[in-house]
Amino acid sequence: MSLTDFRSYAQVDLRLEPGVTVLVGSNGIGKTNLMEAVGYLATLSSHRVSADGPLLRFGTERALIRAKLVRGEQSTVLELEINSGRANRGRINRSNPVRARDLLGICHTVLFAPEDLALVKGDPSNRRRFLDELLVSLIPRHAATRSDYDRVLKQRNALLKSARAGKFTAGHEATLDVWDQHMARAGAELLHARLELVERLRPHLNNAYAQLTDGSKAADAAYRSTLQTLMDDDGAPAGVGGEPSADADQVEDLRLLSVDDLTDRYVRAFAASRRRELERGISLVGPHRDELELILGQAPAKGYASHGETWSMCLSLRLASYYVMLDDARTGGSAPILILDDVFAELDVQRRRKLAAIVSGAEQVLVTAAVEADIPEELAGRRVKVVPGGIDDPESR
Structure with missing residues (x-):
């Protein structure tokens, strides 16, 4: 990998190999920049x-990331140009420039970092982002799904804000009907993909949590859609109070619905919530307001898990995404690069050893640490020293 004007690096080249590579250097020296x-x-x-x-x-005004990825006998050179004030661009095998998102799906990573605590303790946007990034890594075409939904949501919110400001007319009503149709379709496609992904993650999440702990509690995840707060158990509009009309066990199972069915549910939900949306000037229904609830034992992890349990749940989520990627790799995909950025310093000795034992057999593992003693013996491998502005590694010169 080669970086130009990325973060703290004017220029740096780093040769990486299969197996474990540990980047060691004091805090603030730039280790995380390389992993980022x-x-x-x-x-x-x-x-x-x-x-x-x-x-x-x-x-x-721009930064450049270059990397050569090797899979079996095939190698691919990726270049990504990050620009200030204009669209980012990419190149694949030194071809003509392409959209940056055309690079998605070529390089796969699973990154563990201290920021992962937000996956449990933070607001729902952190968990939605986790799902969407994994979704796009597995199925790159969903980058367009996300982009389409975000674009329609922005336009629809602008129209609702106009209404709140007293500028809403009969013409706006017709325009809102059109945006409802667009947003319903884009939202249904995103919701359908998320629901399928959560079902793939759930068994891996529970397995990973058991690997990291004594197995006394089960870990699970449940997707909570805003459709379920506005629809009754027959799939009809349930009023505009924002609460389900049926007990939780009777709420319609959205996993059984097609994209067309979900589109219809959204159109009806928009109609049921229109008065409230016009009053508040924002879209209240859609994947942008959904929640991925993490469950430990019988209780939500958020607010109930101890600090150690919270860390174990965060790590388990990342491991679950790793296992899902490995499932795909067995059917023609590529195994992900595992990145553990300053994670071991946050863990007790027992969790360090268990995590190290799980990831040590991965095809490629990149680890950063301020103190080499934080790295468990199970992660024996190449050591690279990070110094101000670069690295001290004879093999990368």
Whole structure:
């Protein structure tokens, strides 16, 4: 991998190999920047910031990530140009420039980081983002699904805000009907894909949690859709109070519905919630307001799990995504690169050893640590020293 003007690096080259590579260096030296670049190449997003601006070295207008990926006898060269003020661009095997999202699905990563605590303790947007990034990694065409939904949501919200400001007319009503149809279809496609993904994750989540702990509690996940707060058990509009009209066990199982069925449910839900949406000036129904509830034993993990249980649940979510990717790799996909960024310093000795034993057999593992003693013996492998502005590694010179 080669970086130009990415974060703290004017230029750095790092040769990576199969197996375990541990990057060691003091805090603030730039270890995470290297891992962030690998993750960005795979997902087109950072686990640390929501905008691209901070990824560019201060005072520069663009950053460049280059990487050569090898799978069996085949190698692929990826280049990703991150630009200030204009669209990012990519290249595959030095071809003509393409959209950045055309690179999705070529490099797969699973990144563990201290920020993962937000997956349990943070607001629902963190868990929705986790699902969507994994979804796009597995099925790159869903990058367009997300983009289409976000575009329609933005337009629909702008119209609702106009109504709240007193500028809503009969013409706006007809326009809102049109946006309802677009948003219903885009939302149904995203919801259907998320529901399928959660069903794939659930058994792996429980298995991973058992691997990391004594197995005394089961771990599970449940997808909570805003459709279920506005529909009764017959799939009809349930009023506009925002509460289900039936007991939780009687709420319609959305997993059994097709995209067309979900589209119809959304259209009816928009109609049921229109008055409230016009009053508040925002879209109240849709995947953008859904929740992935994480469950430990009989209780929600958020608010009930101890600190150690919270960490175990976060790690289990990442491991579950790793196992899902491995399932795909067995049918023609590629095994993901595992990235453990300053994770071991946050864990007790028992969890360190269990996590290390689980990931040590992965095809490629990248680990960062401020203190080499934090790395369990199970992760013996190559060590690379990170120094200000670069790395001290004879093999990468």
